[in-house]
Ligand SMILES: Cc1cc2nc3c(=O)[nH]c(=O)nc-3n(C[C@H](O)[C@H](O)[C@H](O)COP(=O)(O)O)c2cc1C
């Protein structure tokens with residue numbers, strides 16, 4: 001069967017004649033979820049989201065209902081909602097598309113989520129470079145306010161919500177939720193220690209805070225409209241709903257594709273939806289979840305036992321596109337950014353490029369990350385410029401092995417995993433550079 005998309009979130013935005021204005025959204029049935037939500041009790045919505053099994057689309061795949069259930073509602077402090085629209089992971093460009101093409105989908109999702117959690121003030125933290133996206137969001141919020149979908153006494157429900165848009169200055173670490181919160185508070189985006197600074201308890205202004213990704217929030221009106229149990233039938237158990245996959249690199253049709261989680265394989269995504277590897281060549285390596293995810297080797301077999309006890313023996317084409325399957329083969333579905341590298345790709349150069357990015361983006365608080373990311377980038381620069389010396393591959397690997405688990409935030413892992421996995425899987429490509 002030919003691979004097909006399952007468009008729920010992207011259903012409207014790519015229709016001919018659809019605009020990012022309110023009239024288009026309303027004509028397509030927009031804000032119906034909000035109307036239904038406002039007629040429900042907040043705890044009923046939270047229960048539906050819990051039943052839906054929705055997992056966060058920002059990177060970690062954390063259960064959304066569970067996250068909401070951890071919010072400290074007894075503290076007497078206000079609860080804040082922050083939409084993470086930083087979208088900083090290289091290879092990821094889905095949130096940007098939603099914001100540019102269908103901003104009301106996000107606004108409706110935010111109002112539903114805010115109402116469900118007793119939030120009176122919500123923020124959209126948008127990447128600084130998305131200046132156009134910021135303008136679009138501001139215009140959409142004004143349109144929504146004019147129709148009373150946002151603001152005071154929303155649709156006569158007695159519930160009021162303000163949404164503010166905050167532009168970051170364009171740093172990867174502003175996407176990490178506690179760094180984002182620091183930045184929103186007007187400070188340098190230094191991630192906070194967890195514990196104790198779990199946003200659900202000590203978040204924005206030390207108040208309970210929910211941080212959710214753009215795509216995660218766009219799912220909330222769908223869950224309200226169809227009910228959590230119905231939503232959970234989409235996708236596969238523990239991997240419910242759809243996901244917008246961003247595919248880039250050596251494929252014929254790079255772009256974003258919304259697919260039902262676990263119901264399509266990596267092969268169907270790349271060979272089917274993306275029209276195959278460019279130039280009819282073979283894929284050699286795939287980064288399945290944004291640049292920090294561990295690379296897969298395309299001639300490898302992935303074997304093991306699934307949660308239900310059955311065995312699997314997959315080539316890269318067979319790996320189901322979902323959170324659990326990608327984790328089972330030793331990587332992560334992360335931000336949903338799939339980067340394909342074909343047999344002509346210079347893998348050390350590709351890794352050097354990734355390492356330069358991380359070295360540039362380390363916030364510098366932790367020595368292993370600050371120094372280690374820079375050493376890795378320098379070593380790779382040297383190696384790819386014909387100046388590798390004996391032992392450089394091991395040196396590089398030893399730096400990468402000594403960062404994870406020794407840092408304040410998961411950036412330490414994010415900068416090490418590419419180096420560790422490229423060397424583990426493609427050692428010869430690096431070793432042959434040594435003189
Ligand atoms: C270094 C780093 C960068 C991150 N960048 C983003 C980002 O750009 N967008 C995002 O939604 N989540 C990002 N995250 C994940 C957030 O910290 C947070 O888990 C997420 O926004 C929660 O939303 P979700 O539960 O809806 O996925 C990043 C995490 C790390 C460690």
Ligand code: SF4
Nearest residue numbers: 363365366369407409
């Ligand atoms: S791990 Fe890196 S990015 Fe994260 S807090 Fe430490 S220095 Fe900053």
